[in-house]
Amino acid sequence: MIEAGHLAGFLALAASVVQTWYGLRGNRPMAARMAVSALCIMGISFFFLIMAFVASDFSVSLVAQNSHTLKPLIYKVAGTWGNHEGSMALWCLVVIGFSVAGALRLDTGRPIFESRALGVQGAVASGSLAYLLFASNPYLRLNPAPLQGAGLNPLLQDPALAIHPPLLYLGYVGFSFVFALAAAGLIEGRIDRQWARATRGFVLAAWVPLTIGIALGAYWAYYELGWGGWWFWDPVENASLMPWLLGSALLHSIIVTEKRGSFAAWTALLAVLAFCFSLLGAFLVRSGVLTSVHAFAVDPLRGSLLLTGLLIYGSAALGLFAWRAPALKGGSDWVLVSREGALMVNNLVLAVATLTVLIGTLFPLLAEMTGRQMSVGAPYFNLTFSPLLGALLVSLPIVQSWSWGRMAVEWQWLFASIAGAVAGVIVLSLWLLFDLPLGAAVGIALGVWLLFGAGRELLRRAVTPRRLLRLPVRVWGMTFAHAGLGIFIIGAVVETGASYERTIALGQGDSAEVAGWTLTLEKVQSGEGANWYSDEGTLVATSGQKEAVLTPSKRFYPAARMPTTETAILKTLRGDLYAALGDRRVVDGRTLWTFRVYFNPFIDLVFFGVALMALGGGMAMVPRKQPKLQAQAEQKDIASADVPEIIV
Amino acid sequence: MRYWLAFVLLPLLMAFEEPLEDPSAEARAQRLMQEIRCVACENEPISQSSAEIAGTMRVRVREMVSDGASDADVRAWFESRYGEFVLFRPSTRGMSGLILWALPFTILLLGSVGIVLMRLSGEGSESVEPVEPESFDHDNGTTL
Numbered sequence: 001m002i003e004a005g006h007l008a009g010f011l012a013l014a015a016s017v018v019q020t021w022y023g024l025r026g027n028r029p030m031a032a033r034m035a036v037s038a039l040c041i042m043g044i045s046f047f048f049l050i051m052a053f054v055a056s057d058f059s060v061s062l063v064a065q066n067s068h069t070l071k072p073l074i075y076k077v078a079g080t081w082g083n084h085e086g087s088m089a090l091w092c093l094v095v096i097g098f099s100v101a102g103a104l105r106l107d108t109g110r111p112i113f114e115s116r117a118l119g120v121q122g123a124v125a126s127g128s129l130a131y132l133l134f135a136s137n138p139y140l141r142l143n144p145a146p147l148q149g150a151g152l153n154p155l156l157q158d159p160a161l162a163i164h165p166p167l168l169y170l171g172y173v174g175f176s177f178v179f180a181l182a183a184a185g186l187i188e189g190r191i192d193r194q195w196a197r198a199t200r201g202f203v204l205a206a207w208v209p210l211t212i213g214i215a216l217g218a219y220w221a222y223y224e225l226g227w228g229g230w231w232f233w234d235p236v237e238n239a240s241l242m243p244w245l246l247g248s249a250l251l252h253s254i255i256v257t258e259k260r261g262s263f264a265a266w267t268a269l270l271a272v273l274a275f276c277f278s279l280l281g282a283f284l285v286r287s288g289v290l291t292s293v294h295a296f297a298v299d300p301l302r303g304s305l306l307l308t309g310l311l312i313y314g315s316a317a318l319g320l321f322a323w324r325a326p327a328l329k330g331g332s333d334w335v336l337v338s339r340e341g342a343l344m345v346n347n348l349v350l351a352v353a354t355l356t357v358l359i360g361t362l363f364p365l366l367a368e369m370t371g372r373q374m375s376v377g378a379p380y381f382n383l384t385f386s387p388l389l390g391a392l393l394v395s396l397p398i399v400q401s402w403s404w405g406r407m408a409v410e411w412q413w414l415f416a417s418i419a420g421a422v423a424g425v426i427v428l429s430l431w432l433l434f435d436l437p438l439g440a441a442v443g444i445a446l447g448v449w450l451l452f453g454a455g456r457e458l459l460r461r462a463v464t465p466r467r468l469l470r471l472p473v474r475v476w477g478m479t480f481a482h483a484g485l486g487i488f489i490i491g492a493v494v495e496t497g498a499s500y501e502r503t504i505a506l507g508q509g510d511s512a513e514v515a516g517w518t519l520t521l522e523k524v525q526s527g528e529g530a531n532w533y534s535d536e537g538t539l540v541a542t543s544g545q546k547e548a549v550l551t552p553s554k555r556f557y558p559a560a561r562m563p564t565t566e567t568a569i570l571k572t573l574r575g576d577l578y579a580a581l582g583d584r585r586v587v588d589g590r591t592l593w594t595f596r597v598y599f600n601p602f603i604d605l606v607f608f609g610v611a612l613m614a615l616g617g618g619m620a621m622v623p624r625k626q627p628k629l630q631a632q633a634e635q636k637d638i639a640s641a642d643v644p645e646i647i648v
Numbered sequence: 649m650r651y652w653l654a655f656v657l658l659p660l661l662m663a664f665e666e667p668l669e670d671p672s673a674e675a676r677a678q679r680l681m682q683e684i685r686c687v688a689c690e691n692e693p694i695s696q697s698s699a700e701i702a703g704t705m706r707v708r709v710r711e712m713v714s715d716g717a718s719d720a721d722v723r724a725w726f727e728s729r730y731g732e733f734v735l736f737r738p739s740t741r742g743m744s745g746l747i748l749w750a751l752p753f754t755i756l757l758l759g760s761v762g763i764v765l766m767r768l769s770g771e772g773s774e775s776v777e778p779v780e781p782e783s784f785d786h787d788n789g790t791t792l
Contacts, residue, residue: 227696336767348759356752367744377736384752403778
């Protein structure tokens with residue numbers, strides 16, 4: 001059956017090439033038909049691949065290398081994309097999926113533009129499919145077939161990680177369609193309000209899953225790796241953060257293009273770069289040029305092919321940009337102190353933050369060329385990236401109410417100084433009274449400030465509280481996203497600044513004190529699952545009247561000959577009591593087990609904050625309800641290019 | 649996957665890692681452990697490595713901290729012993745160090761100057777009228 005999948009892969013490639021041809025020549029209906037055919041064919045192909053995993057058909061080389069009969073069904077299915085080749089097949093499927101979404105959703109009344117966007121997306125799909133079929137083919141047979149497979153990396157056998165790659169790919173690949181829309185707009189020389197209106201939804205369609213995907217990865221690292229942390233500034237994490245940051249910049253700049261027609265060239269450039277950074281991320285992760293704790297499928301040849309692809313698509317788009325950008329029309333006029341000015345600063349800082357992550361990630365490679373072996377880790381990013389973004393966010397509650405074009409700022413100074421004074425008092429009292437590190441105190445004040453700002457802006461737009469519910473969903477979306485950012489920052493700084501860690505060694509019946517909890521080791525017993533054995537400790541945690549049982553365990557997966565830690569997390573109001581089982585030792589004839597115990601205050605705020613941001617992004621996608629007549633009038637209004645007057 | 653190999657083969661002989669008595673000294677030691685790189689692992693600080701050498705390095709950090717060494721002393725000792733590679737907080741020394749630390753702020757500065765110049769050299773801005781952002785339109789309940 002896998003041969004049918006293989007053949008379907010080639011047919012999908014053919015359909016995508018034809019889609020590119022028709023698309024670039026401006027035949028929208030044919031390009032759309034080709035996209036739909038490619039999606040059906042590739043869907044069938046991917047289905048055959050999943051079926052090979054479900055049936056444990058070890059005559060398929062990929063299945064033999066990455067699956068095992070004893071694996072639970074969900075991980076057999078998820079194992080399809082838990083490896084390089086399978087994940088590339090998923091990538092191709094999603095690229096084509098966005099073609100179809102574009103073909104169905106785009107309704108700008110400019111068929112040539114839409115057709116070209118489908119054409120460019122077809123070119124991205126063709127490149128991806130060619131890479132899949134010729135450099136990382138998942139459909140190959142193995143002869144003779146082994147009786148048993150090698151199993152999936154046990155670390156990946158986890159519900160969060162089963163859906164983490166598809167979400168990340170939705171994000172990365174979503175930017176490919178934004179890229180295609182930018183290329184089509186550039187070819188035409190029209191990056192205007194209408195373009196921005198059509199594109200913004202697709203930016204969100206990429207940004208939201210990317211946000212959730214990154215958060216899931218961080219959450220997985222938190223409970224599965226057993227080190228109490230959730231973000232390590234590891235190259236693989238940075239690879240996903242860079243497109244996210246550029247996507248966030250794009251989300252803000254495209255609003256300026258949508259409302260005022262300004263920033264056209266810059267928005268187009270960001271749209272191109274967001275996808276280039278997605279490809280760069282794929283290259284960094286897959287090539288193994290950087291050492292990382294979680295590099296799962298590394299191959300230098302594939303890395304260089306990915307780099308070639310990045311150079312071809314990137315330079316073609318940037319060349320197109322350099323050629324056409326001067327022809328783009330500017331929008332309404334503005335001065336520095338205005339909403340445009342504020343959003344430009346937002347974009348500058350987000351771009352610099354992205355470059356900072358890029359520099360920090362690639363610098364060890366560059367330094368090595370000069371014969372210096374350097375490491376760049378969390379302290380670097382905490383001292384560069386964090387203050388940059390922090391400074392930007394301090395200004396957010398002040399500038400978010402600024403008017404387009406020009407802002408009269410007189411009273412704003414008063415507002416800013418009062419806010420500054422209040423924040424200063426909060427920081428000092430947290431620092432002196434609660435003995436928090438200064439950085440954490442500043443972060444809490446910043447988070448509270450953002451929450452206050454989000455609420456204030458919401459009320460300002462509603463004018464009277466009665467109208468809150470009648471505000472457009474989009475405004476609520478913005479409020480949730482900014483509030484989520486504030487909550488995230490509070491969680492992140494408290495967790496980083498005030499988390500407590502201790503390694504304890506306990507024999508049966510021994511107790512130890514950690515962060516106000518008394519932990520008593522009741523027993524350590526062995527257990528067994530579908531494809532693993534385990535040692536499971538039972539710790540009784542007591543604090544005053546409260547009592548809870550923690551059962552951290554260590555699993556061993558015989559198929560992969562690998563252990564994993566399964567942490568035990570006790571949720572409390574103040575934070576997580578977190579225990580991971582370490583090694584067994586015999587001291588003076590007594591068996592002792594080591595436990596790493598952490599107390600992570602307010603850690604849930606980190607994930608809750610990011611979830612709120614993603615929710616806000618999703619709400620911002622909801623189209624505005626408008627009376628039909630007005631919608632038509634507006635459509636006409638926008639379609640007649642170079643609208644001189646400003647619609648408020 | 650050397651990391652996991654070390655995990656499996658971890659010898660039983662390793663000295664127990666007792667936290668320091670003084671909580672503030674222990675907190676300082678833990679912070680240092682987060683920025684010293686385990687020399688046997690893939691991109692991990694010694695605070696989170698199960699490798700034997702990481703345990704030895706942690707013990708050494710605590711020793712030095714309890715002997716009154718400053719953060720800089722501890723970093724210098726590890727650097728002299730294992731090379732610059734071991735520091736997750738890259739030093740500002742030399743050309744590379746300078747470029748690495750100064751680059752983000754330089755780009756920010758250049759970008760800001762660029763924006764200001766671009767705007768100032770621009771058109772006569774006196775004529776620009778303020779336009780309220782998406783405020784609620786009371787008549788038909790929509791915004792734009």
